[in-house]
Amino acid sequence: MKIKSLMCLCVSAFLAFAAQTQELASDDIKSRIQPLGKVHVAGAKAETAASGPRSGTQIYNKSCVACHSVGVLGAPKFQDATDWAPRISKGLDTLVEHALKGFNAMPPKGTCGDCSDDEIKAAIEHMIEGL
Ligand code: HEC
Incomplete structure (x- = not known):
């Protein structure tokens, strides 16, 4: 037990x-x-x-270069004073608005769907820098 x-x-x-x-x-x-x-x-x-936020250079290289480097469909070419002068005279705000909403053959946001407004603006400033 x-x-x-x-x-x-x-x-x-x-x-x-x-x-x-x-x-x-x-x-x-x-x-x-x-x-x-x-x-x-x-x-x-x-x-x-x-x-x-990505830099203007990064956005340009990713989303804008395809058209704006050689001027596809009449796109103003990268840092080309002749192409950009008449557009710059419209004012940066108008350019930003056109880039965001689209303008003729320019697609809205340049096809960069995840770009913020500031990133698009930075990409434009990069394209017209020094002009
Ligand atoms: C599919 C080609 C294409 C891509 C991609 C593209 N663009 Fe454009 N863009 C155009 C064309 C074409 C025009 C000229 C439109 C016109 O004046 O009729 C233009 C014009 C512009 C203008 C001038 C608008 C004005 O009021 O004169 C700006 C600013 C611009 N693009 C910014 C951008 C930015 C920023 C990107 C990248 C995020 C971009 N584009 C990507 C084709 C493109």
């Missing part, structure tokens, strides 16, 4: 130990997965914060 109850105690002690170990193991797995998720999210946030 004594031996039996001792065995019983041992078994329950073992079971309690096993259950605890398992809990620890799953906690361990959770804690291993968590930092990975956190690191990933933190990295994505840092990337967004670091990118901020």
